[in-house]
Amino acid sequence: MKIGSLKWLFGKNSEFWPTNMKTGMWAWVGHRLTGLALVAYVFLHLSFLSTASVGSGDFDSLMEVTSQPLFVAMDFLLVIVVIYHAMNGARVIMFDLGFGIRHQKLVFWICMAVAAVLIVGGLWAIWDLVFVPAGGA
Amino acid sequence: MTEERIATTKVAGTWAWFFQRLSAVLLVILLGIHLYVAHFMDVGSHTGDEALITFEDVSIRLDQLIYIAVDYSMLAMVLLHGLNGFRTVLFDFDMFAKRKKVVDRGLWVLGIGTLLWGIVILFPFLSGG
Numbered sequence: 001m002k003i004g005s006l007k008w009l010f011g012k013n014s015e016f017w018p019t020n021m022k023t024g025m026w027a028w029v030g031h032r033l034t035g036l037a038l039v040a041y042v043f044l045h046l047s048f049l050s051t052a053s054v055g056s057g058d059f060d061s062l063m064e065v066t067s068q069p070l071f072v073a074m075d076f077l078l079v080i081v082v083i084y085h086a087m088n089g090a091r092v093i094m095f096d097l098g099f100g101i102r103h104q105k106l107v108f109w110i111c112m113a114v115a116a117v118l119i120v121g122g123l124w125a126i127w128d129l130v131f132v133p134a135g136g137a
Numbered sequence: 138m139t140e141e142r143i144a145t146t147k148v149a150g151t152w153a154w155f156f157q158r159l160s161a162v163l164l165v166i167l168l169g170i171h172l173y174v175a176h177f178m179d180v181g182s183h184t185g186d187e188a189l190i191t192f193e194d195v196s197i198r199l200d201q202l203i204y205i206a207v208d209y210s211m212l213a214m215v216l217l218h219g220l221n222g223f224r225t226v227l228f229d230f231d232m233f234a235k236r237k238k239v240v241d242r243g244l245w246v247l248g249i250g251t252l253l254w255g256i257v258i259l260f261p262f263l264s265g266g
Contacts, residue, residue, distance in 0.1 A: 032226055039219040046212075046254065052261040056192035059261075067188035082168070089161050096158065125177075129188040 023105045027088055034085040041078060072129045079122040087115040143234040149225050157225075160218040167211040174204060192262070199262045212255045216248045 010016055021029065048066070052059040065071065091111045094100050100107040146154070177185040181194040198204050224244055227233035233240050 035219070035222045036226065039223055042215050042219055043251075046251070046258060050254070050258045052192060052195075053257060056261070059192045063190050063192075067190070072188050086161075086165055093158055093161065128186060 023108055027091070027108050030084060031088045031092070034081045037081055038085060041081075067129075069130045072126060076123065076126050076130070079126065080119055083115050083118045083122065084112075087111040087118070143228075143231060145225060145228045145234070148228045148234045148237055153221055153224065156217060157221050160214045160221075163214050164211070164218055167207060167214060170207050171211055174198065174207070196262050199259070205259065205263075209255060209259070213252060216251055220244045220248050 008014060014020065015025065016029070048062060049059075051062050088108070088111060091100075091104075091107055094107065095104065174180075175190065175198075176188075179185055181191070181197040183190055183194040199208075221244075224240060227240055228237070
């Protein structure tokens, strides 16, 4: 396999070319991308918390920024990513335990339906923080 | 394509597979507690309907050993799950699958290092700044 050119990975004949991918493959790619994003987030999260080592004032001023509606809206993106990863992960564990693998496509869409409901719940929980300015409270 | 790819499952091993599932289930539970405690529970000046978290709020929360236990075990599980997942992604590429020892050592150092960093991060909240 030639590593030098990335055609084998992203070219038209590769497994990853969008029209070559079926449901299970999309689920897998999605799981990896969200997984990598979440690992990056964890390190970002830790580095934000570590500002308290500089001083409690530094931590508080950073928290002021991150409680702004824009950042809370970004938290909602995080909610979507986590819920997708968790629901597809539940599907993977189900298959490992021997349930539903023959109906993997259907199981994927059921998991995504549950994910959609959870995401709406997340939006409901986060709504006021984005659209109701904190100054009023 | 000259040679066959190395199967990722064979390189990664059964224990990695098992702990990935175990940590996944634990993380769902821990994340639920973590989110509720950090954002929705009334602590100090923080009430469940506002976004702002202050140093004081976190300090008050971390006065109780149970919250330190939740957060720190969550960090351990996140690192296990995240770095183990990253390891699986790496092993899908032959250049990393061929260098299993280097990858494994690197990730252990990163994981344990970050776990120790977690203590450093926690410290100011415990000593009150």
